[in-house]
Amino acid sequence: MNPLLSRLQPYPFERLRQLFVGITPNADYRPISLGIGEPKHPTPEFIKHALTSSLDGLAQYPGTAGEPKLRDAFRKWQMTRYGLVVDTNTQMLPVNGSREALFAFAQTVIDPSQNPVVVCPNPFYQIYEGAALLAGAQPYFAPVDPKRNFAVDWDSVPLDIWARTQLIYVCSPGNPTGAVMPLEEWKKLFALSDRFGFVIASDECYSEIYFRDEPPLGGMQAASKLGRSDFRRLVSFTSLSKRSNVPGLRSGFVAGDSAYIKQFLLYRTYHGSAMSPVVQRASAAAWEDEKHVVENRDMYRRKFAEVTPMLATVLDVQLPDAGFYLWAGVKGSDVDFARELYAQYNVTVLPGSYLARDGSSGNPESSKGAGANPGAGRIRMALVAETAECLEAAQRIVQFVKNRS
Numbered sequence: 386m387n388p389l390l391s392r393l394q395p396y397p398f399e400r401l402r403q404l405f406v407g408i409t410p411n412a413d414y415r416p417i418s419l420g421i422g423e424p425k426h427p428t429p430e431f432i433k434h435a436l437t438s439s440l441d442g443l444a445q446y447p448g449t450a451g452e453p454k455l456r457d458a459f460r461k462w463q464m465t466r467y468g469l470v471v472d473t474n475t476q477m478l479p480v481n482g483s484r485e486a487l488f489a490f491a492q493t494v495i496d497p498s499q500n501p502v503v504v505c506p507n508p509f510y511q512i513y514e515g516a517a518l519l520a521g522a523q524p525y526f527a528p529v530d531p532k533r534n535f536a537v538d539w540d541s542v543p544l545d546i547w548a549r550t551q552l553i554y555v556c557s558p559g560n561p562t563g564a565v566m567p568l569e570e571w572k573k574l575f576a577l578s579d580r581f582g583f584v585i586a587s588d589e590c591y592s593e594i595y596f597r598d599e600p601p602l603g604g605m606q607a608a609s610k611l612g613r614s615d616f617r618r619l620v621s622f623t624s625l626s627k628r629s630n631v632p633g634l635r636s637g638f639v640a641g642d643s644a645y646i647k648q649f650l651l652y653r654t655y656h657g658s659a660m661s662p663v664v665q666r667a668s669a670a671a672w673e674d675e676k677h678v679v680e681n682r683d684m685y686r687r688k689f690a691e692v693t694p695m696l697a698t699v700l701d702v703q704l705p706d707a708g709f710y711l712w713a714g715v716k717g718s719d720v721d722f723a724r725e726l727y728a729q730y731n732v733t734v735l736p737g738s739y740l741a742r743d744g745s746s747g748n749p750e751s752s753k754g755a756g757a758n759p760g761a762g763r764i765r766m767a768l769v770a771e772t773a774e775c776l777e778a779a780q781r782i783v784q785f786v787k788n789r790s
């Protein structure tokens with residue numbers, strides 16, 4: 386058996402399941418889950434139609450690089466959304482959702498013989514850690530700073546860690562914080578990448594759900610603004626799951642530095658991760674339409690505008706830049722909060738500490754003592770259900786906190 390498998394951590398939802406073992410939630414309330422970040426708004430009909438009218442595609446083996454029509458849809462979207470000129474032949478690839486691609490990318494770029502490090506934000510999307518471990522690298526966790534809108538404290542990463550870093554994961558808009566990385570922060574990361582030679586994997590799967598007027602800055606857009614139009618050592622990961630409410634379609638794309646895309650294509654060809662032709666055609670239709678994306682965003686905006694102020698009366702929480710989570714401070718233990726809330730009000734939230742690592746246990750020897758778990762004392766609430774259901778959950782949380790204090 387691959388010994389690295391034993392280094393994988395239980396997934397946060399598995400830990401939540403364990404936390405709730407033996408608890409019978411209050412039967413006076415029907416269950417509401419704000420735990421899992423799975424989009425629940427309806428899939429647009431035209432995407433379903435594009436899928437079912439493409440079933441003839443089942444009679445073909447797909448190419449890993451994708452059909453020209455799909456690649457052209459990526460190109461047009463990159464142009465309209467970010468004003469970027471991206472080469473369809475050398476700078477982009479379809480992927481079966483960003484999750485598998487974020488994982489597979491580490492397997493493509495890590496050289497395990499060089500004592501490699503993969504730097505991740507903390508809290509973070511757990512795939513980054515698993516990808517690093519299975520690629521034979523040591524993950525290093527850089528904490529977010531609540532005083533700076535949860536920006537990642539890249540300055541806290543010691544030089545000896547940067548010197549070993551081969552890959553960093555960046556998540557903007559962030560899960561769970563919703564923070565969008567500004568241009569200045571990109572500038573810092575590009576300078577570090579130039580100095581130490583690591584590649585930046587930019588996870589942008591929440592880019593289309595935002596609450597400020599200005600759409601979130603993309604990594605490649607930042608590169609282009611800073612004169613790096615070859616996107617050197619940068620690959621972005623984009624997904625239809627949240628943008629178009631199709632998490633079951635498994636569809637996204639990567640774009641960026643052609644040298645990395647070329648090697649990623651090689652890896653993917655052997656791994657057998659070509660996208661089904663049926664999915665490719667439905668995906669092209671989804672990328673070519675923006676109307677449904679605007680409507681989806683409006684639904685989240687209305688929902689967050691109603692729910693956030695209600696929760697802010699009892700929790701340390703504010704409207705994030707983007708994404709579909711509230712990352713709220715609670716008094717005392719986040720784990721106790723989640724357990725008691727579930728028992729008393731049948732509402733599921735995710736303890737923040739399950740999404741982060743303790744600085745001292747998560748990081749390599751050289752940096753022990755890098756701090757406590759930055760998710761402790763916070764909970765993540767995914768506002769993915771209908772507004773009425775989210776409001777009901779918020780009302781129960783308000784009641785719960787008032788009764789507790």
Ligand SMILES: Cc1ncc(COP(=O)(O)O)c(C=O)c1O
Pocket residue numbers: 422481482483484485510556559560588590623624625626627632636637
């Ligand atoms: C930060 C982050 N990245 C990537 C993904 C993967 O999304 P998908 O594989 O559906 O594109 C998720 C899913 O929840 C996520 O939260």
